[in-house]
Amino acid sequence: MGNLHTSIAVASICLTSAFLGCVFGLGFFVWIIYGYSIGGFFAFLSLFHLLEFYITARFQGSQLSWDSFILNNGKAYWLAMLVGLLECLLSGGKSFAKVINCLRFPSFLINFIFSVYQTSALGFLCLGQYLRSSAMVQAGQSFSHIVASKRNKDHLLVTDGIYAYVRHPSYVGFFIWALGTQMLLGNFVSTLLFSLVLWKFFSQRITTEEAYLVSFFGDSYEQYRKKVPSGIPLIP
Template identity: 45%
Template sequence: MTTLTATPQVVTPIPSLSSSPTPSPDPSRLPTPNGIRPTVNRQSPSPSPTPTAGTASPLALPKTDQYYIRGSLPNTILAVSVISAILGAIAATGLTSAAQPLSQYIAGSWARPQLGIYIAAVAIFHLLEFFTTAGWNPQKLSIDAFLLNNGKQYHYAHALGLTEYFLVSIFHPQRFGSRLAATPWLILGKQHPTQKLRMAQLTAGESVTIIMVGSQIIRSLAMIQAAQSFSHIVKNKKHDDHTLVTHGIYSWSRHPAYTGFFYWAVATQLLLGNVFSTIGFIVVLSKFFSNRIVDEEVWLVKFFGDDYVRYRTRVGTKLPFYFSA
């Protein structure tokens, strides 16, 4: 009789896309390629392994023995997302240029510059949500970081805004050529009697565009400065890497990401010339952020105690209709 000896199976470690300071999940619960679960020594923790070809640094993609990195481009999650966006923009620009005669025929009078700026602003907003997470908060990086599944109400709101824009374009296009649209809101320079200076004026659309871009910068900067302490979801549990951020833009507003989004969203509707949608955005977003800030600060006080209470007393939200301020 021949005795068969089982050949020991080697379990291949699964590379991680991030290096989180929080405890790793139980290895016995992780799937493995051959179905065998590794045994866990619960008596004494094993020392931290030295990074190998199968592991990844906090901001780098996992390495592999199947190819060699040339080194001319950073092998990071942020670099991949930026390159993808650039290539997508180049492709979209080329296709748009090729289809320009057709688009002019189909678009007609409603294809105004502000509509193009609005569409670009929305796309850039979602890209920057992913970029800032990939670059400064990779532990929370996932497909959800694009915020494309940001709730039905978010998509309904933008759909209603576009609906109002198109209805006005069809039934009352004179609004876009009205005196209000051509009246300068900001005067950057004045004619000096002794100097030949040209008066620099901005139209309403240009002013709103500046507000929209500035608001986007505020939100993205807030996510960058908060880094791993930022989350798209209100947390009811404090992690080891969650710290109280009070410097930079957080010394101006204690919720700059909310403040930036509020002004950005309202500016998108002003840019389209919407009246009802602008009012709706202001009312709904004011109530939403009022409730969200109240709920979030309950946990922040539990996490940071008197430090957050003093910070909240010293720094406001800069939201114009914060009902609980």
């Protein structure tokens, strides 16, 4: 039974990796060749989930499972992505542009603002992915996709590298990356909603997680928390 379970798990991982790879390739092709931002959205989305699994396999091997793709990231996650896609499709990818047009700025200024918005989207996606992946790599076995309520033997307090600048770089990375997905789609409403919902989510999660971290590391974490910001605006 154990081998059967292992075989099923490996098969599921292989199929999921192949599927995500195909989505990435097709999305990237559609984005680059035809200029459809929705293709770029799917390319960055699939790459994110592939990297979550790969980095877990490489640096947190003891935690590895199909769940490491974090495709089962909750109904709210996929609902939010669906809402973003719908806004893009219904507005033709011009939701943000339509809002800017309502301000009746000169056409050259509108074009400039929209260009900055699109360029910022790529910057957000790349920066967010870099921060997220770097945080997972540098934390090593101390990183977990699930808030740990008990300290295991491999759980260390990481305060160097990227953690010397922000306490929760993986959350900051995801926050920035998620906003980038909506900006790439040209969304206005979803970008605002994502920022509000994610801020509330991470505010609650950081409060819960840091209560455990204080119980694990005591004064060491208290001192670290005083010196280093969380990295997310308005969350100390």
